[in-house]
Amino acid sequence: MATTLPPPKPELLSLPERRQNGHSGGGQNLVPAGGDLRVTQHYSPPASSSAIWVAIAAICMSFAAFTSALIVRQGSSNDWRHITLPSVLFLSTLLLLASSVTLEVARRRVAAYMGGATADIAPSRLWMYLTLGLGLLFVAGQYAAWLQLRSQGLYLATNPNSSFFYVFTAIHAVHVLGGLAGLLRVIRKLGNASLRRSTLDATAYYWHFMGVLWVYLFLLLWLKI
Amino acid sequence: MGKLLAVTIIIIAIASAVPFVMHTWEPPADVSTHGGLIDEQMADTMIEAGVSFLAAQILLGLFIWQFSKPRTDSKVKTFPGGAKGLVIAAIVLVGVEVLALGAFGSKAWAAVYFTPPAADAMPVQVQAGQFAFYFRYPGPDGKFGPLHPEMINEGNQNLFGLDPEHDVESRDDVVTAEMAIPVNKEVHLLMHAKDVSHSFYVPALRIHQDFVPGLDLSLHFTATKVGTYEIVCSQLCGLGHYNMRAYLKVLSQQDFDEWMKKEQAAQ
Amino acid sequence: MHETAAPAVVHGPPTTFLSKHVFSLDHKVIGLQYYTLALVAVVTGMVLSWLMRIHLGWSSAAIPGLQVLSPNGAPGGVMTPEYYLQLMTMHATIMVFFVLTTAPFAAFGNYFLPIQVGAEDMPFPHFNMMSFWTTFTAFLILVAAFFVPDGPPLSGWTAYAPLSAIGKNAGPGEGTGQVLWAAALGVFCIGQLLGSLNFISTVLDMRTKGMTLARLPVTCWAWFITSCMGLTAFAVLMPATILLILDHVAGTSFFIASGLVLNDQLVPHSGGSTLLWQHLFWFFGHPEVYIAIVPGMGIVTHVLVTNMRRPMLSMKAILYSMWALAFLSYMVYGHHMFVSGMNPFSSLVFSFPTLMITIPSTVVVLIWIGSLYGSKLRINTASLFALGFISMFVSGGVSGFFLAQPSIDIMLHATYFVVGHFHMVMGVAAMFGIFSGTYFWFPKMTGHMMNETIGKIHFWLTFVGTYCIFMPFHYLGWAGNVRRYAAFTDDFLKPLIPVHQFITVAAIFTGAVQLLFIYNLIYSRFRGPAAPANPWEGTSLEWAMPSPPPWNNFGGHDPIVYHDADQYGVKTASGADYIMQNSPEQALGTAEGD
Incomplete structure (x- = not known):
């Protein structure tokens, strides 16, 4: 019977107090609007830094399901015709990878500002906008790839490989658009100095994950396994 | 309480x-x-x-x-x-x-x-479609003619999509709406789905296997008692699912030969 | 440090009707919204089951008014076989997704998880609100299938391809209805993924001071485990529904094989894999069963430990068993496909982990029963339903011994034995968990006590009634009665029709009894006596706040937790036999006798 009680830990016996930052149960959603970034950066539940990994795990699971569907579908029939990937995809892959680099630069700059190492926030915003632009160009590149395929007469239902190509690129693009929305939100919060450090980090991890995921999908479609 | x-x-x-x-x-x-x-x-x-x-x-x-x-004492006990x-x-x-x-x-x-069918097992093909089973026996040549799904036409009773004009093996194939087998003779059942998933369930024979569209499976079994048994569909296949059945006649070898002759004549 | 402006609360007290009751960010309101949705869904699902049962008992009987709902499906009120299948599909889909997933997991979880960990709210209240409203949208999309010309799909909740993928030529409702069905499930997945994300983050990051993982009440663990399952399972169902919709509307062939012929016409698809859908669906489908039952196990443990006035013999054993169930649920899904054409060797491989499920299930049941020994069991409606849950869980569980074995599955696959099994264990047992949770937490949620007399009558009639419905299902299945038949025309099934008629009468009776529950909910909500903060003398944090709790739960103060939630049957200075989690008081000893 679990009734032998451990002695109370001394650090737990202090009076209840409301902590404005750090890790506790209540009051975590208190975020000053229009305050100072250097102060507000920690006004955050660390929840988003673990939640982003949970979200990434769920997305991995979905694409694992898609991948297994591709493998089963490819193996179940002899109607699989390998398609040649549109050349624009190589360019858009580079764009997406470059956007990860620019975002990382932006994140470092914001961190430096928050840490007091630099007094100028403007360059980090510029890098953010650059990331946003590259992300938009990537989505435009995917659209161009679709147009290129269509001009070859390869539509969604033409053959199983083209079906999977359109499905993978479209679902990935939807997730990238979500990432772009996240970037916009970060830029807005940077503007009114209500950005939490964990929000920035979570958005950056998500964006890098989009890059990794795209490289995976690209190889999956390109390698013709 | x-x-x-x-x-x-x-x-x-x-x-x-x-x-x-x-x-x-x-x-x-x-x-x-x-x-x-x-x-x-x-x-x-x-x-x-x-x-x-x-x-x-x-x-x-x-x-x-x-x-x-309800107890007044405050004691609780723990399961030994x-x-x-x-x-x-x-x-x-x-x-x-x-x-x-x-x-x-x-x-x-x-x-x-996990056992292969015996070499002399009698091959029978069963095709499941909404909402009936049809059976095909290879005839004297012992070979099934190839299937041509595009030629399936219930109006002219080409239920399996056979093309006897071009396929020699199809000419003597026997197509039936009920299944007959000789008693104590192993049957090798070749299963083909015409449209959607169905199932071949014969409770009395202790066999149960789904038809998989696009994938022809096979079963083998031996019936030990003469009689008529029901084959029912147990995989939801559409509005007539509840009514999809066929009869399995287990006959003596002699009765089976006669039945086969009659069916051949009716083709 | 810079001076900061006064903190602006992202999620402050609601000010307008809309922000208070409709687009609320408050996890408690969202929990109640989920509960209400589940209630609407369960009534819908139950009425559908009545209609189906009447048709199964008396297949030529006219059901007055049914022709109004569907002139084609029930001309003159007599159900057609296809309409039976359509109602069956909707009954199952509504029950599995919008009742058994939403009520014990999303509804109670939303309401009590943040409270029990001592948080003010979930970390992402906007996601939480979106989670409910996407789920609600999914429900509307699903119900819309009733009102499209061909009606809802008839392919069952499992929607086996290619029947579900070919389109309207495959049967009534297989066109628009099936697409709506798949879209509803896809949208539902989004809602549950958002919810699971919130639940997991709440447990990991929102625990109050002193609330270590080891001190979490068992319900929190149950919801956490369920979220982990939901996150992975719904993430697989969603791709499957997307591919299914594309087969319908875009002409792709993911699930439709070559050479299929409908109405003498070659189906214009080729090369798809029939078994692919089944693999994707059941990879989701088996964990889904546990998503329905694990929160119930948590609720029942929580209710029992409060009413037994002693701790469980081993809460750890229960927790590890729930984890084991969750883990095994991903390794066993193939037992739904023993005779589906999967490699017969795989059937044996799937069979052993399936049989291993008996071990954690038996551990949980024996710990429950063993903990009753020597307890000071209080009988109230909540504990009655919790005890009923154990009985149902055992009854539904032992039939798993049969279905886990491929050789026996040859006889019992797709029979009423399976229907009896899953209705007992994931239907009725999970419902008993929901009832138990409702009677237990209603005072907290509304501030009013529920009427115990009506509650007890409700329990007795439901307990006996559900056994009368679902036990005979096993007898029918044992005799080979195939499921999903609109009528029984086979020679070997005709003698079983009287059993079906008995079940129909029992089902209508038991269904009608549930009106008592709904009456009790409404009556007690307005007329019930005011509830004290801690009516059941519980220890977890939901009892450390007023009934009903204020919008910010603990009134702006973080509770501090000193104990686990099992401090029952202890000696204290005040004479109470329990210590609340947030009380610094230390037990003077156990109240254990001889």
């Missing part, structure tokens, strides 16, 4: 077991060579499941009876042996026994699925 619950649980448990013990509702009697193993496995599992079911429900009832009485004993009981009594049961049961499964 606790006592009432205890009594109710025990009565329900015993009453639930009665029809199984009395064999009130039974599957149709087995007429196959492999079915004995399945029946044995079902009976063994019934004993194991029945004992576990009654033991758990009765124990639950007894403890509710005993410990729902505590959690460890119960966990060990769960692993040893139930876990090991059930796993052993499963291990023995794989024999019955292997008898159906």
Whole structure:
């Protein structure tokens, strides 16, 4: 019977107090609007830094399901015709990878500002906008790839490989658009100095994950396994 | 009210077991060579499941009876042996026994699925479509003609999509709406789905296999008793699912030969 | 440090009707919204089951008014076989997704998880609100299938391809209805993924001071485990529904094989894999069953431990067993496909982990029963339903011994034995968990006590009634009665029709009894006596706040937790036999006798 009680830990016996930052149960959603970034950066539940990994795990699971569907579908029939990937995809892959680099630069700059190492926030915003632009160009590149395929007469239902190509690129693009929305939100919060450090980090991890995921999908479609 | 619950649980448990013990509702009697193993496995599992079911429900009832009485003393007691004993009981009594049961049961499964059909097994093809089974015998040449799904036409009774004009093997194929097989002769059943998933379920023969569109499977079995049995569809296939059935006639070799002659003449 | 402006609360007290009751960010309101949705869904699902049961008992009977709902499906009120299948599909889909997933997991979880960990709210209240409203949208999309010309799909909740993928030629409702069905499930997945994300983050990051993982109440663990399952399972169902929709509307062939012929016409698809759908669906489908039952196990443990006035023999054993169930649920899905054309060797491989499920299930049941020994069991409606849950869980569980074995599955696959099994264990048992949770937490959620007399009558009639419905299902299946038949025209099934008629009468009776529950909910909500903060003398944090709790739960103060939630049957200075989690008081000893 679990009734032998451990002695109370001394650090737990202090009076209840409301902590404005750090890790506790209540009051975590208190975020000053229009305050100072250097102060507000920690006004955050660390929840988003673990939640982003949970979200990434769920997305991995979905694409694992898609991948297994591709493998089963490819193996179940002899109607699989390998398609040649549109050349624009190589360019858009580079764009997406470059956007990860620019975002990382932006994140470092914001961190430096928050840490007091630099007094100028403007360059980090510029890098953010650059990331946003590259992300938009990537989505435009995917659209161009679709147009290129269509001009070859390869539509969604033409053959199983083209079906999977359109499905993978479209679902990935939807997730990238979500990432772009996240970037916009970060830029807005940077503007009114209500950005939490964990929000920035979570958005950056998500964006890098989009890059990794795209490289995976690209190889999956390109390698013709 | 606790006592009432205890009594109710025990009565329900015993009453639930009665029809199984009395064999009130039974599957149709087995007429196959492999079915004995399945029946044995079902009976063994019934004993194991029945004992576990009654033991758990009765124990639950007894403890509710005993410990729902309002008591004035503040004492609570702990089950002798505590959690460890119960966990060990769960692993040893139930876990090991059930796993052993499963291990023995794989024999019955292997008898159906891991043995190749005998070389002289009689091939019969069955095609399932909304909402009927059709059967095809290879005829004297012992070969099935190839299928041409695009030629299927129920109007002119080309149910399988055969092309006797071009395919020599198709010319003597015999297509029937009921299945007849000789008794004590192994049958090699080739399963083909015309449209959606169906299932080939003959309770009396202890066979049950889904039709997979795009994937032709096969089964083999031997019927041991002359009679007529029902083949039913057990995989939801559309609005006529409940009514999708065919009859399986198990005939003596002589009756089967006559039946075959009649069917050949009717082609 | 810079001076900061006064903190602006992202999620402050609601000010308008809309922000308070409709687009609320408050996890408690969202929990109640989920509960209401589940209630609407369960009534819908139950009425559908009545209609189906009447048709199964008396297949030529006219059901007055049914022709109004569907002139084609029930001309003159007599159900057609296809309409039976359509109602069956909707009954199952509504029950599995919008009742058994939403009520014990999303509804109670939303309401009590943040409270029990001592948080003010979930970390992402906007996601939480979106989670409910996407789920609600999914429900509307699903119900819309009733009102499209061909009606809802008839392919069952499992929607096996290619029947579900070919389109309207495959049967009534297989066109628009099936697409709506798949879209509803896809949208539902989004809602549950958002919810699971919130639940997991709440447990990991929102625990109050002193609330270590080991001190979490068992319900929190149950919801956490369920979220982990939901996150992975719904993430697989969603791709499957997307591919299914594309097969319908875009002409792709993911699930439709070559050479299929409908109405003498070659289906214009080729090369798809029939079994691919089944693999994707059941990879989701088996964990889904546990998503329905694990929260119930948590609720029942929580209710029992409060009413037994002693701790469980081993809460750890229960927790590890729930984890084991969750883990095994991903390794066993193939047992739904023993005779589906999967490699017969795989059937044996799937069979053993399936049989291993008996071990954690038996551990949990024995710990429950063993903990009753020597307890001071209090009988109230909540504990009655919790005890009923154990009985149902055992009854539904032992039939798993049969279905886990491929050789026996040859006889019992797709029969009423399976229907009895899953209705007992994931239907009725899970419902008992929901009832138990409702009677237990209603005072907290509304501030009013529920009427115990009506509650007890409700329990007795439901307990006996559900056994009368679902036990005979096993007898039918044992005799080979195939499921999903609109009528029984086979020679070997005709003698079983009287059993079906008995079940129908029992189902209508038991269904009608549930009106008592709904009456009790409404009556007690307005007329019930005021509830104290801690009516059941519980220890977890939901009892450390007023009934109903204020919008910010603990009134702006973080509770501090000193104990686990199992401090029952202890000696204290005040004479109470329990210590609340947030009380610094230490037990003077156990109240254990001889």
